[in-house]
Structures are given as C-alpha cells and as structure tokens.
Amino acid sequence: MKGDINIPPLPPAVTNGARAGVVGGELLKLLQPLDGLIGPGQSAKAEVLSLKQDDLAFQLLLKLTLAGGRQTHVQANSPFPLPQGTQLAVTQPTSGSLAISVQQALSSSVATLTRLDTGQLPVGTLLQGKVLTTQLVPQPTGQPALYRSLVTLLNTALSGTTLALDSPQPLRIGSLLTAQVQGEQSLQFVPLSGRQDQLAIAQQLVTQQRAQGSLEGLLNALRALPPDATLPADLRASIDKLLTGLPTPAQLSTPKGVSDALLNSGAFLEAKLLGGQAQHLAPDLKATLLRLIAQITPGVAASSAFNPGVAASAQAQAMPTFVRNALGMLGQVSAKPQPGGFPLPGRTLQSAEGEDNLESLLKLAAAAISRLQSHQLSSLEQSGRTPDGGVLTTWQLEIPLRNAHDIVPLQVKFQREDPPEQAPEEKRETREVKDPLWRVELAFDLAPLGPLHVQAQLLRGTLSGQLWAQHAFTADLIDSQLGLLRQRLNDAGLSVTDLDCHQGTPPQGNHKPLEQRWVDETA
Incomplete structure (x- = not known):
C-alpha cells in the first residue's frame, strides 16, 4: 500500500440523554462467566491491558480493581475497540457480562491519539x-x-501510545508499518522499511530457495512424457496448454510479445487477483502451475512422502513464531539482509527410487512454484527507500522460452529508481524535474553461445550497457556485432554512450560501473 494515512478527528460530542444511559450487558461479554464479581449496585475500575481483533469481535484483557483494592484480570469481548490504557467504570448486570456507560464507549478515543504534535514530532519523523x-x-x-485502524506506536517518545488511522486499504492486523509525519493529522506510508517485513521476507526467501527447482526441469519432464502415458484428460489438456503457450524468441521481438510475456510470467498473479482480474489468469504461468498441481495431486498415492500442502501448512504455522522472534531482534539487527541474488542458479531435482511419474511431476511442479516465488520475494527484498530518500522498485521474474527443441529460461530484472520527493515549500521556478532511472538485467543460457548476462540502464533517453559471456568465442562474436547493436538502438531513438562486452561474469556489487558513469554524465 502506498499513499497517505490520515488521523481521524475526535468523535462528536455525546448528548446529555445518551451520557446518562447505560448499555445492556452484552456490551462487554465475559469469556468465562463469573458470579458475584461485582456486587449489586457497585462498580469497579477497569483498565484495558490489551486489545486483539478476531473475525467477529474485539478481545480485551481487563484489569479490574474491586472493592477493598483487590485486583483481578478478566477476558471479555467487545463490539468495538477499546484501546490499550483505556480507563473504565464497569458494573455487572449478569454473570456473563459487564456494562459501561455510553459516554465511556463513545469517548474511548480519549485513550487514542487523534492529533500529532508537530513540535514533539516534526514533519519528516518516521513512526x-x-x-x-x-x-x-x-x-x-x-x-x-475507508478503513479505520488502531496502531500501537513502537518508537519515539510516544512509544506505547495507540494511534487511530484512516486509510484507503485495510492494514493487516499484527503487521508492522512505518510512516512519515506529514502534518498534524496526516502520515505517509513508507513501504518495506519495517524490520519485521525485511526479516520475514528474508526468511521466506531462504525457505523458497531451498525448495526451488529450475523451470526447465519440469518443462522437459512434461515434454518427455510418452504420448501413450495414462493421464487424466484434464491433466493432459493442461500440460499441452502449458507447453504450447510458452513464448518463442520471435514473439519476444515485438513490444506486445514482451509485454504479454512479462504479464503472464507469474510475477503478477497476486496483483491480478487483488485487482479482480480473475478472467485474465488463463495464460499466467504461476496460475497454470498451481492448476497443474491440483490436477496431479489426486493421482499421487496417499502413502507418498511428498505432500506440498503439508509443507506449506508447516511453514504457515512456523511463521508467527519467527515473527515474534524477529520483533525481539529489532534492537540487535542493524544490517539489511543481502538480496537473494540475480540470476538464480540452476537446480535440478533427482527422482527418488520407486517414484512414479505423477509423484515426480508433482515434486517438479512444486519446485517450479518455489522458483517463481523466489523471484517474487527477491523483488520485495530489493525494493524500498534509497539512502537519499528515493524509492527503488524491483521486478524480478523468469520467462521460459521455446527455442527450437530447447527450453531456455530467460531471467529478467527491472529496477526503477525514483528521486526523492521535493519539499512542497520550494519555489516552483527553482524545482528541478528529475526523471526516474531504469535498470534492466537479463540472464540466459543459449546453446551454443553459453551463459550470457546483460546489464543496461536508461536515463532521459540515454542508454549504457555491459554484456558478459562466459565463453571466449561468444564474447568475441558479440564484440564484433556491437556496432550494429549500437546503430539499431540509435535508430530506435536512444542515445547510446557505453556499450561493451566482456568475457566472464559480472562483478559482485550490482551496477557499480554503470552507476559511476551515470553520476559522471549528470554531474
């Protein structure tokens, strides 16, 4: 989610008639009924110690101070959120409920921060x-x-305070967020800057990379299935649709072909689902692989030791524990995890002894899903704020190509670096219009040329690039064609500066030579 988060204003004043009224016993429902907790005609002081939301209501942990100073803790459900630290006066109409006044219910936001003091928290402060x-x-x-959320602050002098926020999208319960103060009642969400998100992504990335397998392993296994193999009709149709739908180098020679291949690579499946574009899922690679797994699974013997659903369930159960541990590490971990790397190395899974065709295909399909998810998680890990306040967005994906009789996975990474936003108080005539910087990386292994790696960057129509070939004869061949490539790029309307080819692999450190040239050109 991007954009502004607003702090809602205080609730309207309550009329005198409502102030005197008392809401029925269902206002706070005790999870465990207690007889005689508060005597008839008496009241007790209550403090909200914690607040948790479930599907139907809000769960409260209350500390009651009873007559004589005795204290006890009770758990109750409430139809609306009472922030942590709220002070209440409660009575007990029945053994299973507590009642509070309407005035207290509607003014519970007194314990919630509804306005920021920019003297205490200046504009630009990160919360x-x-x-x-x-x-x-x-x-x-x-x-x-419009969604209203209650957020407990974890830093600054307001640590422990509850803040009410309005946002155009729901905030995930239990998640950490970071926002920059824009004004007394306005915040701007800062994506992917919470340490919990970084640690969670890094942990998931490690898990997916361990489970991933190269796409060509599955695709070659599907192509090698004999025509007379006994397979369900729907499974055979899905396999044929997957193989025939793979793009070819000729299709990627047109802008529309490239656009379609990127959109259907599986990297944007979740975005399509969130956007309500279910009708466009048919050619999506990840959606097709998930459908393939669903069709293979019923045919695998129940005694099979491999069960991707069980593995996913175990990971989901382990995740909350990891997040709790991550929260405890916030003060200990200072360095951002290193990116997952590009390109992802090839990994071939070996068939186990006694494994039938369907079980082998199921294992390869699950590994292919993990590979696509490794690219997606790497994209998230490499996106965020740059040191100077700009925004770096990364899209990393993989496109399997049909090249004659071979399957050639093309790994692609796009990065867009937007400059920092200019202060609104700057005079219009002094503002400098800054364009985003685009970086593109390609990695593939095309017989007989061998592994190739391309890095390029584009800024205001000016392009520079570097190519690496592991084989010496390939490097010499590419070097002899660079003049033609430069001319074709110029014909396409681009101004080409550096364009070189080297033997070997790119140096580690991501674009250092290219970044240096960019700085020199725009100094």
Whole structure:
C-alpha cells in the first residue's frame, strides 16, 4: 500500500440523554462467566491491558480493581475497540457480562491519539507501529472505501501510545508499518522499511530457495512424457496448454510479445487477483502451475512422502513464531539482509527410487512454484527507500522460452529508481524535474553461445550497457556485432554512450560501473 494515512478527528460530542444511559450487558461479554464479581449496585475500575481483533469481535484483557483494592484480570469481548490504557467504570448486570456507560464507549478515543504534535514530532519523523485492529468505516454511496485502524506506536517518545488511522486499504492486523509525519493529522506510508517485513521476507526467501527447482526441469519432464502415458484428460489438456503457450524468441521481438510475456510470467498473479482480474489468469504461468498441481495431486498415492500442502501448512504455522522472534531482534539487527541474488542458479531435482511419474511431476511442479516465488520475494527484498530518500522498485521474474527443441529460461530484472520527493515549500521556478532511472538485467543460457548476462540502464533517453559471456568465442562474436547493436538502438531513438562486452561474469556489487558513469554524465 502506498499513499497517505490520515488521523481521524475526535468523535462528536455525546448528548446529555445518551451520557446518562447505560448499555445492556452484552456490551462487554465475559469469556468465562463469573458470579458475584461485582456486587449489586457497585462498580469497579477497569483498565484495558490489551486489545486483539478476531473475525467477529474485539478481545480485551481487563484489569479490574474491586472493592477493598483487590485486583483481578478478566477476558471479555467487545463490539468495538477499546484501546490499550483505556480507563473504565464497569458494573455487572449478569454473570456473563459487564456494562459501561455510553459516554465511556463513545469517548474511548480519549485513550487514542487523534492529533500529532508537530513540535514533539516534526514533519519528516518516521513512526513505527503495530496494527491492532482494522474496520471498514461506512461511507455514502459512491464514495471510496475507508478503513479505520488502531496502531500501537513502537518508537519515539510516544512509544506505547495507540494511534487511530484512516486509510484507503485495510492494514493487516499484527503487521508492522512505518510512516512519515506529514502534518498534524496526516502520515505517509513508507513501504518495506519495517524490520519485521525485511526479516520475514528474508526468511521466506531462504525457505523458497531451498525448495526451488529450475523451470526447465519440469518443462522437459512434461515434454518427455510418452504420448501413450495414462493421464487424466484434464491433466493432459493442461500440460499441452502449458507447453504450447510458452513464448518463442520471435514473439519476444515485438513490444506486445514482451509485454504479454512479462504479464503472464507469474510475477503478477497476486496483483491480478487483488485487482479482480480473475478472467485474465488463463495464460499466467504461476496460475497454470498451481492448476497443474491440483490436477496431479489426486493421482499421487496417499502413502507418498511428498505432500506440498503439508509443507506449506508447516511453514504457515512456523511463521508467527519467527515473527515474534524477529520483533525481539529489532534492537540487535542493524544490517539489511543481502538480496537473494540475480540470476538464480540452476537446480535440478533427482527422482527418488520407486517414484512414479505423477509423484515426480508433482515434486517438479512444486519446485517450479518455489522458483517463481523466489523471484517474487527477491523483488520485495530489493525494493524500498534509497539512502537519499528515493524509492527503488524491483521486478524480478523468469520467462521460459521455446527455442527450437530447447527450453531456455530467460531471467529478467527491472529496477526503477525514483528521486526523492521535493519539499512542497520550494519555489516552483527553482524545482528541478528529475526523471526516474531504469535498470534492466537479463540472464540466459543459449546453446551454443553459453551463459550470457546483460546489464543496461536508461536515463532521459540515454542508454549504457555491459554484456558478459562466459565463453571466449561468444564474447568475441558479440564484440564484433556491437556496432550494429549500437546503430539499431540509435535508430530506435536512444542515445547510446557505453556499450561493451566482456568475457566472464559480472562483478559482485550490482551496477557499480554503470552507476559511476551515470553520476559522471549528470554531474
């Protein structure tokens, strides 16, 4: 989610009639009924110690101070969030409920921060918080959706304070977010800067890379299936559709062919689903592989030791524990995890003894899904804020090509670096319009040329690039054709500066030579 987060204003004043009223016993429902907790006609002081949202209500942990000073803790459900630290006066109409006044219910936001003091938190201050609740706020017909969340702040002098936020998208309960103060009632979300997100992505990336297998392993196994192999009709149709739908080098020679291949690579499946584009999932590689797994699974023997669903379930259960551990490491870990790397190395899975065709295909398909997810997680890990305040966005993906009788996976990485936003108080005539910097990397192994790696960057129509070939004869061949490549790029309207070919592999450190040239050209 990107954009502004607003702090809602204080609730409207409560009328005198409502102030005197008492809501029925269902206002706070005790999870464990207690007889005689508070005597008839008496009240007790209550403090909200914690707040947790579930599917139906809000769970509260209350500390009650009873007559004589005795204290006890009780758990209760509430139809609305009462922030941590809220002070209440409660009575007990029945053994299973507590009642509070309407005034207290509606003014519970007194314990919630609804305005920032920019003297204490100047504009530009980064706030980190943990999302406690998220609710859809009713809006007039035709108005965009609005979600109200309660967030516990984790840093600055306001640490431990609950902040109410309005956002156009729901904030994930339990997630960490970082936002920059824009004004007294406005924050701007800073993506991927929370340490929990970084650690969670890094952990998931390690898991996926261990499980991943090269795409050509699955595709070659599917191509090698004999025509008379006994397979369900729907599975055979899905396999044929997957293989025939792979793009060819000729198709990637047109802008539309490149666009279609990128959109259907599987890297944007979740974005399509969130955008309600289910009708466009048919050619998507990841969606096709998931459908393939669903069709293979019923045919695999129940005694099979390999079960991708069990593995996924185990990972989901282990994740909350990891996140709790990550929260404890916030003060100990200072360095951002290193990116997952580009390109991903090839990895071939070996068939186990006694494994039938369907079980082998299931294993290869699950490994192919993990490879696509490794690219997606690497994209997230390499996206975020640059040291000077700019925004770096990364898209890393893999496109399997049909090249004659071979399957050639083409690994692609795009990076867009947007300059820092200019301060609004700057005079219009002094503002410098800054264009984004684009970087592109390609990696593939094309017989008989061998492994090739391309790095290029584009800024204001000026392009520079480097090519690496592992084989000496390939490097010599490419070097002899660089003049033609330069001319074709110039004909396409680009101004080409550096364009070189080297034998070997790119140096580690990601674009240092290219970045240096970019700095020199725009100094």
